Amino acid sequence: MTSISTATQQARPHAGPAWMVLALACAGQFMVILDASIVNVALPSIQRDLGFTPTGLAWVVNGYLLTFAGFMLLGGRAADLFGRRRMLVAGLLLFSVSSLAGGLATAPEVLVAARVAQGMGAAMLAPATLAVINTGFTDQRARARAFGAWSASGGVGGMAGALAGGAITTGLSWRWVFLINVPIGAALIAVAMMALAGTRDGRREPLDLAGAVTGTAGLAALIYGVMQSADHGWTSAPVVGPAGAGLLLLVVFAVVQARLAAQPMMPLRLFGIRRVAVGNVMLLLFGGIAIAMWYFTSLFLQNVLGYSALRAGLGQTPAAVAFVVIARLAAALLPRTGVRALVLAGCGALLAGFGWLAQAHAGSGYVAGVLGPTLLVAAGIGLTFPTLMAVATAGAPEGDAGIIGGLANTTSQVGGSIGLAVLATAAGARAAAEAGGSSPAAALAAGYDLVFLVAAGLALAVAAVSLLLPRHRRG
Template sequence: MTSTSIEAPRAGTRAGRSWLVLALVCAGQFMVILDSSIVNVALPSIQRDLGFTATGLAWVVNGYLLAFAGFMLLGGRAADLFGHRRMLVAGLSLFSASSLVGGLATTSELLVVARFAQGMGAAMLAPATLAVINTRFAEEHSRARAFGAWSASGGVGGMAGALAGGAITTGLSWRWVFLINVPIGAVLIAVAVLSLTGTRTGQRESLDLAGAVTGTAGLAALIYGVMQSADHGWTSVLVVGPVGLGLLLLVAFVVVEARFAAQPMLPLRLFGIRTVAVGNVMLLLFGGIATAMWYFTSLFLQNVLGYSAFRAGLGQTPAAVMFLVIARLSAALLPRIGVRPLVLAGSGCFLAGFGWLAQAHADSGYVASVLGPTLLIAVGIGLTFPTLMVVATADATERDAGIVGGLANTASQVGGSVGLAVLATAAGARATTVVAGSPSAALASGYDLVFLLAAGLGLAIAAVSALLPWGRRG
């Protein structure tokens, strides 16, 4: 029998703290996304100081991403079992402590371990922020606004990564890329303790250990294999082995959840909720679109147009600002016009924007060939991402808020990881077929193919949205 303990604070107190709660979850999401990108610019300095090999250096980035995506479902379910506030504080504490260890690391091995621990802290933190939104912002308009702000904070984190990483590494030291999280985390922990009094204290259920092991290990193996594809090719045993193992473990996970788990980590009944199932499929597709936009546009600016990493970050800033504006606008529009019109409008922006961007070449100018289409794509991201998060989480019950948040985050992260591997392979294959012209022209041809494939993902999202009912909330 499930029993949930919920304190009931006075309405005035709850309403008065809403702004502080929203600021807290947005700051948490900002930190999670920021740390997936801020370290990139600091990698050369880290390699020099700690003696990383070229292969080992990649794990400063991949260790974080692997743990983040692999442990997300477990983090979401733990939020439901042990309490949203408790897991949010625990996630912030682990994230901050591992940041301190990473900033003080004297060996390459210790830094990689710290990055894995950071990713695990992020996997605890991110689903808890979504669960808090779902439980603290029950009214439709306020929930839409909260999701818009939450999505925008992630966008700010992604935009700030390259800029802040470059500035901190140049002005201070690469160590402050990690150490800066410590005082910020301490403040957020204090805010969480003060502002989230009165949230749920958890469900008296046991953790599904078999589901936790098979699900977490399966996701981690799958993502690890996909990460290896860029360096070893899809037919390598280093890719096929982990991907095959990951798929087998995920099949075992489904069997455990369906047949053997008395209290499943991921209740399969959730996929009977049409908005949850369809929303997560669209988030998988959206992950590839986000990768094409932010990652491959940055590569185009640097490898084709010759921009520095910092200048490329500045070149993407207008699109990031556009995303922030539109994300807030879509939050206001969602309760009025419904999910599907916003998703279809966003898909139209993806099709037009990526189609336009695919015409760029080595001799293109920034304003006409990059700025215009990326602004259009950013409009599409601002319309769709907050909307898809609402779709994928809003219809679940309060007792499942954490796991549904973890599932939505996992879908987006896995979609981005798989999308990166597939799109990078496609770009590399196309570039090798270009025999005439400069190396930058060959790279531009590969990136143009990526942008055309991303336009196709936009069409796929539009097609999947047909499975959603018409209605204000989807």
């Protein structure tokens, strides 16, 4: 608590103590990640009650993820211009109201619209939580601990989503998967009004509308195209059309930022900060690692070992706990070791864990085949993820804290979306190739094993990129 108190004295004055500011940021991140995962277990019940088609049902998940990733840069810049406190409260309000609408939905279109609005609320909220930490904790040790707690809260949110989704849907109703956000959001709004009451941020500067439109539309179109790859194939019109349009819009966005905008939404000078540029490249690669761990391990437990969704969630709980513990440890070590040492250690654990996990097959037991390697992988994620978020948001001017947070979150989300599409395609192709001479479970296991080997390769790539970071200097 001493270092956190010191950080508070050096930061912008807040009405609330440092622990309250940090708790608010962590709770906001928890909600954002929770809602990305809690709905998955409830999807069959939602389909039965509201009459979703299989294609339409996917948009209960995709509607949230698409707007969350697509609007994050805009949400980050809005936090810089209009104030982090305003955007955090506005994000919580939109998230809570749209959760209420989703919980009360009586038609598929209403629920999808509510999920789209939820994603927009999350895109306002997530960069603001990072900006609050970035500007509120200036002491190096306190800042590292804050990022460790923030990262751990996301891990807890993902774990809680897998478990709570099944429990709430079974014990109450799928509607409470959304309605539970309403009282939580109201409580967090009250905390935000107290904890950040003394915050003086934001500036009188017009929003770069051309940059906002091209950047947001470009990201949304690119992610939408990537999402279609699982159903239509990478060379199909539903993939190439939106993804190509998205890339073209992002090129226009870059030109607008570099040459046309008087006050650019995404100042390209920020990429001149080596830590920001290298950190975001590593986060882009890391998105595929996280997907391989949490998403494909869950599929392995269910489709190969025959676990139920709830039992698979419980099977991943030890790894989630390990991630939370190691993330907090990484936060304590970061000021002493520097970024590169932690990233290399984490990548070593990822390489060993995924290499071990790639040996799993239909006859593997849970302890030797899944538990052991996922604990190693979780340790690697715990060492690397909070470290990457800290480095990707460090060294930028305070007035750009929101856009830097939005960029880091966007990079991570885009990496995860592309990683999911590429890895799912690879797993499907490998499983199809093995289907003729193997049982269905064995063929699927071969596909997932390829995913884990690719993830090990991504860990090696992150380690290589980390060598571009400046060396750690003690003191």
